[in-house]
Amino acid sequence: MIRINQVSKSYDGGETLSVKNLSLEIKGGEIFGLLGHNGAGKSTLLNMIAGILSPTSGSIDVDGIDVVADPIAAKKKLCYVGDSPDHLLRLKGHEFLRFIADIYEVPNDVRVSRIARLAEEYGMDAELDNQIQSYSHGMRQKMMVIAALLPNPDNWILDEPMTGLDPKAAWILKRSMREHADAGRTVLFSTHVLDVAEKVVDRVGVISHGELIFVGTVGELRSHFHSNESLEEMFLELTSETSPLAASSADSDTEEVR
Numbered sequence: 621m622i623r624i625n626q627v628s629k630s631y632d633g634g635e636t637l638s639v640k641n642l643s644l645e646i647k648g649g650e651i652f653g654l655l656g657h658n659g660a661g662k663s664t665l666l667n668m669i670a671g672i673l674s675p676t677s678g679s680i681d682v683d684g685i686d687v688v689a690d691p692i693a694a695k696k697k698l699c700y701v702g703d704s705p706d707h708l709l710r711l712k713g714h715e716f717l718r719f720i721a722d723i724y725e726v727p728n729d730v731r732v733s734r735i736a737r738l739a740e741e742y743g744m745d746a747e748l749d750n751q752i753q754s755y756s757h758g759m760r761q762k763m764m765v766i767a768a769l770l771p772n773p774d775n776w777i778l779d780e781p782m783t784g785l786d787p788k789a790a791w792i793l794k795r796s797m798r799e800h801a802d803a804g805r806t807v808l809f810s811t812h813v814l815d816v817a818e819k820v821v822d823r824v825g826v827i828s829h830g831e832l833i834f835v836g837t838v839g840e841l842r843s844h845f846h847s848n849e850s851l852e853e854m855f856l857e858l859t860s861e862t863s864p865l866a867a868s869s870a871d872s873d874t875e876e877v878r
């Protein structure tokens with residue numbers, strides 16, 4: 621479970637807030653999709669949950685562990701796919717995965733079988749002896765997904781995880797997300813690809829200018845609009861400059877439709 625309590629983030633000492641007083645609870649058993657335009661604050665929020673950025677104010681806990689007060693314990697409860705797959709490029713695939721398994725203290729026998737399964741599923745088994753810098757963008761993204769899923773913690777935090785994945789890999793990841801949530805665990809991911817979101821999410825959160833302007837199921841969003849529109853159409857209406865819900869102030873309620 622991920623609990624975000626009145627979190628704000630400023631990159632410039634308080635002049636502007638990239639995330640504004642945001643509260644949200646994501647329970648075990650659900651896939652939660654975070655939607656928002658470029659610069660809306662998705663990566664900033666996910667980076668704070670993953671412990672890469674500190675909130676300017678507010679608190680975040682993962683399975684009851686405060687990510688700022690106890691960062692190592694909190695990190696053991698989550699995995700994270702960031703918005704760039706270009707890390708540790710000089711390592712070979714298997715060296716990178718061994719490094720991740722060491723950090724997460726994945727036992728030897730477990731890591732061997734898990735790496736073999738994940739590499740085979742994502743079509744990367746023939747690539748593990750090559751340096752990551754020789755991989756294509758999509759192959760690097762697959763490595764980030766494999767590395768994230770390798771420790772198999774309860775909470776998955778995935779920033780645009782489908783970007784660059786081929787259809788088969790995207791399908792396998794979506795299936796894994798569903799299985800993970802159905803086992804009572806938590807998946808939080810961001811995406812721009814709204815037809816993907818519509819198919820896999822249990823709930824969505826729409827973030828605009830650092831504020832959550834909607835939290836609920838796609839069905840609830842539909843009944844709010846009294847329409848049968850696609851998620852894409854509703855998202856565009858919700859975040860348009862003329863929408864009464866479009867974020868502009870920091871003092872509004874954020875749960876459900878404002």
Ligand SMILES: Nc1ncnc2c1ncn2[C@@H]1O[C@H](COP(=O)(O)OP(=O)(O)OP(=O)(O)O)[C@@H](O)[C@H]1O
Nearest residue numbers: 631632638656657658659660661662663664665703
């Ligand atoms: N390192 C940084 N320094 C200063 N401002 C930043 C930094 N990172 C992000 N921002 C600002 O914070 C805001 C939110 O950015 P963020 O990357 O969280 O958006 P996003 O929703 O993930 O966007 P995208 O969909 O384009 O990845 C933007 O206005 C951005 O310019």
